[in-house]
Amino acid sequence: GQQVMQIPQYQHVQEGEDFTTYCNSSTTLSNIQWYKQRPGGHPVFLIQLVKSGEVKKQKRLTFQFGEAKKNSSLHITATQTTDVGTYFCGNAGNNRKLIWGLGTSLAVNP
């Protein structure tokens, strides 16, 4: 079945450094969603991308959807301790289910 691979599994950065997590699929994706889960919390929706080559920004966060719609990335500029958490990507298919990546856990040293 369809799978979404997410790398890296873990990332440890110094505050102020940049961070990127990647989401890859072997098949074309109709859309990609990104969620953030703070430690001890629940996933919270960040954004959805649907167009080939789409780029969206939310303050220090930049989301990209690949031209072939098989990959996506989330880039955080100048990380802060508030960015700590696990970032998940997922694809919402026509069968109403979201296919999830395993997430990238980000730790930020102050």
Add this chain to the structure above:
Amino acid sequence: SQTIHQWPATLVQPVGSPLSLECTVEGTSNPNLYWYRQAAGRGLQLLFYSVGIGQISSEVPQNLSASRPQDRQFILSSKKLLLSDSGFYLCAWSLGPQRGVGANVLTFGAGSRLTVL
């Protein structure tokens, strides 16, 4: 606005005991409802989803079951818990893709942390 409530937040249960987790959604009608489990603080495993009252799809064979007795109520149950049932259980809802682009965004409840001893 829509809200989702999930309870209990935390519970510790002995092996072999029953389980009931409840989830309700307010402010919308006919939502898609989901139960996820997250073990070891990482990946999200879809357990059940429902597109309507009495309609339940199971994703993973196990000793858990789900029911949707009312439009906005979703219940996760077990007759006899196993040690491996420990984890963080998350209820979520979405409008579903039939309601347009962006309608399949998931909104999660705060979660129920289950420890089976």
